[in-house]
Amino acid sequence: RDVVDALVEFMGKLGPGSMQNTPNWGWNASSDPCTDHWYGVKCDSSNQTVKDIVLEQIGLSGTVDFESVCKETNLLLLSLKLNNLTGSLAKEISNCKRLRLLYLNGNHFSGDLPDSVTDLADLVRIDISNNALSGKLPDMSRNMGLISFWAQNNHLTGQLPNFNYHQLEYFDVSNNDFTGRIPDDTGRFGAKSFAGNPGLCGKVLPNVCPVKKKYLHDLLMYSGFAILGLIILVLVALLLLKKRQNLEDRKRKEVEGTKDSGDSSESNIGQTRSEFSITSAENGGVSASLVVLSSPVEAVNGLRFEDLLRAPAELIGRGKHGSLYKVLPDGGVPLVVKRIKDWEISRDEFKKRMQRIDQVKHPKVLPIVAYYCSKQEKLLVYEFQQNGSLFKLLHGSQNGQIFDWGSRLTIACNTAEALAFMHRELKDDQIAHGNLKSSNILLTKDMDSCMSEYGLVVEDNGSQNSNAFHVDVYAFGVVLLELLTGKPVQSNGLDLAKWVNSVVKEEWTGEVFDKALVVESASEERMVGLLQIALKCINGSPDLRPGMDQVATMIVSLKEEDERSMASSGP
């Protein structure tokens, strides 16, 4: 009875329409909506509850009393579309808990769509289009089952709320006053669904959205972090530098103190410089023993052994054949001092050898600046090369440097020519390099390559000695393999040579090359050409290896071919 009374009250407020006087109108408290078949009412199969109320296009002109109509809590469908209804949509709409379909379109409703609509958990379709609704829409993503939302031709404002766009089949909010970004990230609804909202922007609309403030905020935040990180890094680097300087100062003072007191005992001298400075002082008149060869570097010409002794020294390598120190003489250029150990060679012989090497000058061979020879030790002085070695370039941290095919071929060519020249000039003296490897190919300040430590190693074995030039050719072949494969060498290059030989035998030649070269699309034809030269150099039978002259000629012509092809394929 309560429900019937409430429905009658609801109808009373809807105002007179065109159908009230028809015989089956019903809608009075003395009849039953189901059994007496009220106009527009449908009930469940047991005629107990009203399921649908459909009062469409019958000229109703009052207001909707949602509180009353929703007394029928089992209502599934309420359609009042295409009338002249006015007033607002009250929050009591949510009392129609099971409402699935709500059609209010084509009236004169005003005010907003109440938040309580989002409590209608079973709502499937809602049409509020063509009214005079205003205000913001509630967050409709809570209406999980919604598949149609029509709200076009109203005066709705604010940002579009979230919807379950993935689920929606129909969506129209065109011709309102919405603003901001379209939240539809599915892109399922085109411009038509959003048109007529001048303040809206998005992918599908002509209005492109400005960069989100959040992005700007994030960008600023992250750059802030990066700058902070950088500042910390710089501070740490400065701190380390300062520490190092202090250490060097301390060492220098220690050494100077030692000299001043006339005490040359080992224990008083800084560890890094002790090895060559003490033992070299064996014969007293030390300055006479340092032979300074004519050097292109002016600052080196007046170098005295005392200058070397006094200068701060840093051990930078301890190899098979000796130790290497970086030395910074007062006011001079940085030098390196190679201390060769266990070299059974007479002083005269050593001197003669060094002088011969000095006479044979090649621009791509690092000249010896000075040498020192005593019974117990041999020292060689070279200019320090700040850009490191080919080894470092190939296998060290590359700091984003690209070591391309052209540069590799140039180094191969320079080294081959320099080695061929030295072999030619020093053939009669039987002076080969003896220890060619990528760490002995250095890079000058102009990133030119130059070969270092020529002639410092002589194998004791007499029969091998006669093959010293062939050994150099083998070593050069291994350098070529390193350039081509980008792989480091172990066991004197035997492992790399073995691996390359096996891959080539299996005809997977392409697999051999450094990925960096493949990525750069270096000419495979010329890489294979260089590989063939390398394989000739590492021939197991020394006598079958080509001479360095021959090797240099082959590489020069390969380089010319490469340059020609670059020029013809250039812009």
Ligand SMILES: Nc1ncnc2c1ncn2[C@@H]1O[C@H](COP(=O)(O)OP(=O)(O)OP(=O)(O)O)[C@@H](O)[C@H]1O
């Ligand atoms: N003149 C130089 N300037 C700058 N770095 C150099 C110079 N000479 C050698 N080096 C580098 O110093 C490091 C140590 O050199 P060292 O000659 O002691 O090593 P090695 O050649 O591996 O040993 P070994 O010659 O005894 O077999 C190497 O990385 C080498 O490239």
